[in-house]
Amino acid sequence: MGTKHISTLVKDIQDVVARKGGWDSAISEYFRDTVGEAMDRRFSEPEGEREPTLRMSNIGTPCRRKLWYYLNSPKTGTELTPTTLLKFAYGDLIEGLLLSLAKAAGHTVEGEQGEVIVDGIVGHRDAVIDGVTVDVKSASTMGFKKFEKNELRLDDPFGYLKQLTGYVYGAKDDPIVKDKTGGAFLVMDKTLGNLVLDYYDLEHELVLFPSVVVATKLMTKMTVEPHREFEPIPDGKSGNMKLPAACSYCDYKWTCWSGLRGFAYSNGPTYLTRCINTPKVPEFKE
Numbered sequence: 001m002g003t004k005h006i007s008t009l010v011k012d013i014q015d016v017v018a019r020k021g022g023w024d025s026a027i028s029e030y031f032r033d034t035v036g037e038a039m040d041r042r043f044s045e046p047e048g049e050r051e052p053t054l055r056m057s058n059i060g061t062p063c064r065r066k067l068w069y070y071l072n073s074p075k076t077g078t079e080l081t082p083t084t085l086l087k088f089a090y091g092d093l094i095e096g097l098l099l100s101l102a103k104a105a106g107h108t109v110e111g112e113q114g115e116v117i118v119d120g121i122v123g124h125r126d127a128v129i130d131g132v133t134v135d136v137k138s139a140s141t142m143g144f145k146k147f148e149k150n151e152l153r154l155d156d157p158f159g160y161l162k163q164l165t166g167y168v169y170g171a172k173d174d175p176i177v178k179d180k181t182g183g184a185f186l187v188m189d190k191t192l193g194n195l196v197l198d199y200y201d202l203e204h205e206l207v208l209f210p211s212v213v214v215a216t217k218l219m220t221k222m223t224v225e226p227h228r229e230f231e232p233i234p235d236g237k238s239g240n241m242k243l244p245a246a247c248s249y250c251d252y253k254w255t256c257w258s259g260l261r262g263f264a265y266s267n268g269p270t271y272l273t274r275c276i277n278t279p280k281v282p283e284f285k286e
Helices: 006-017 026-044 064-072 082-104 143-148 158-169 201-218
Strands: 113-117 121-124 127-129 132-139 182-189 195-201 261-265 268-274
Touching: 006 082, 006 182, 006 195, 026 082, 064 201, 082 127, 082 132, 082 182, 113 158, 121 158, 132 158, 143 182, 143 195, 158 182, 158 195, 158 201, 201 268
Parallel strands: 132 182
Antiparallel strands: 113 121, 127 132, 182 195, 261 268
């Protein structure tokens, strides 16, 4: 068991990476087991089609309409491609590596994939490090900046803070969780390799969380989809309007936005809700 404080986690991990000691055969075995179990979950043949359910990982989504589609009209969503699924697996690899490095650096890592239940909603936290609930993320360089600047409260298009709040709330009686009112994200910039520990005091969010759960459950039982949470934004000076980032990654964008058009730019797809000037790049439909 480690005796270090989580505030030194990033520096201590970097010391292990710089080969200043800590990594041994026991850590290698932990890494193999952790990553192997994650790959089993990703790539083993499914036992059958799972019924869509409200989970800790989706309760925080800022778009209620997306969650409604997922629970009430799941077959209208875009099927995840092997490319996307492989990116998810890449995230699992990074999570396993960072948790292994944290252990090698002398920090206490426990409660990995521990089940958390709040009012029937199930979630699995990544880990508890030095008594703090930690969610491990990999991010693009742009996405990393929000964690680096502690700005998720200003811009959280994937609902990470509500998800983390749920893990902390559901584990309030868990003896391995020493910090009952806060949680953190351990994040790696998957392009540049930078690391940050982004900690949040969640006292306010924890007070509101039970009402969030109740409201979300009521919303999912509505007979018609809720209104959209996001509006299109200008696509530069072209006169076209495009989906914001949160909508671009949504599996239900083609159902939500009638007449949507997709264009394959070299730096990634753009989805236009209004097209006055047709881009001179290939058009596609998912």
